[in-house]
Amino acid sequence: MNENILIVEDEIKIARFLELELNYEGYKAEKVHDGREALMKIKNNNYDLVLLDIMLPSLNGIEVLRRVRQFSDIPIIMLTAKDETMDKVAGLDMGANDYVTKPFEIEELLARIRALLKRNTQISNGKGKTENLNYGALHMDADMHIVTYNRDIIELTKKEFDLLHYLLLNKNRVLTREKILETVWGYDYLGDTNVVDVYIRYLRSKLDDRYNVKIIQTIRGVGYVVRDE
Incomplete structure (x- = not known):
């Protein structure tokens, strides 16, 4: 295992508890208690x-x-x-992969860590990653993290980009909300699946509505799909 995990937590007892648990599970855990110090640690390690x-x-x-x-x-x-909800949405919008509300069960946190590390390893090994994806005038360069439509650059948040990437990667396959949550958000989501609908609306406002196209189709009672033109 030996993955390196940084704990950024200002409550000393919680930080120490997490450090001990992660070390016991075989991870290399390090803790800091300050936002600025955490930023420097992430930059330099x-x-x-x-x-x-x-x-x-x-x-x-x-x-x-x-x-x-x-x-x-x-x-x-x-x-x-x-x-x-606003704290969760703000974090996800800024590019967080997951969130856990305190107090939490350590088993749940460990499960989410394992799922996220597994998913990240698959992406690093090239599974589920395609450098260039197209849909008509829509072009996605996954390696450069750029989306364009008729050469216009579309500004997307990380989560919007990941969602669009997953939809394009699975063109002509109907994806359930649960499957989208599990893959794009990186864990088995146990709460309301409405967050998928929210992010689909974000994408449609930036693509479908802006360019008068219908890229993302809704399959009632199931989920969403991008079909060949």
């Missing part, structure tokens, strides 16, 4: 995953996440004591 609390001194977790996403796609799980 090769971690496989980050556990990032939202409430931090110096820089809060959302700001740390925003800055990290400017230079790295490292898997990040947000830790928060707030069970509010």
Whole structure:
């Protein structure tokens, strides 16, 4: 195993508990208690995953996440004591891969860490990754992380990009909301699947509505599909 995990948590007891549990599971865990220190650690070290609390001194977790996403796609799980939808949406919108609300069961957190690391390894090995995907005038360069339509650059968040990539990669296959959540969000989502519908609306507003096309089709009661033109 030996994956390196950075714990960013200002509550000393929680940070120590996570460090001990992760070390016991075979990971190499390191902890910091400050947002700015965490940002420097991530810039200067090769971690496989980050556990990032939202409430931090110096820089809060959302700001740390925003800055990290400017230079790295490292898997990040947000830790928060707030069970509010806006905090979850903000984190996911900024590029978080998952979130866990405190207090949490350590078994659940470990399962999500394993799932996320497994998914990231598959992507690193080239599984599920295609450099160039096209749909009419829509072009996606997955390697450069760029989407264009008629050569116009489409600004997408990381989660919007990942969702569109998954849909294009599975062209002509109807994907259920549950399957989309499991793959794009990186874990078996146990809550409301409405988040998929929200992000589909985001994509449609930037593509379908803007260019008067119908790229993403809804299959009622099932999910979504991108079909050949």
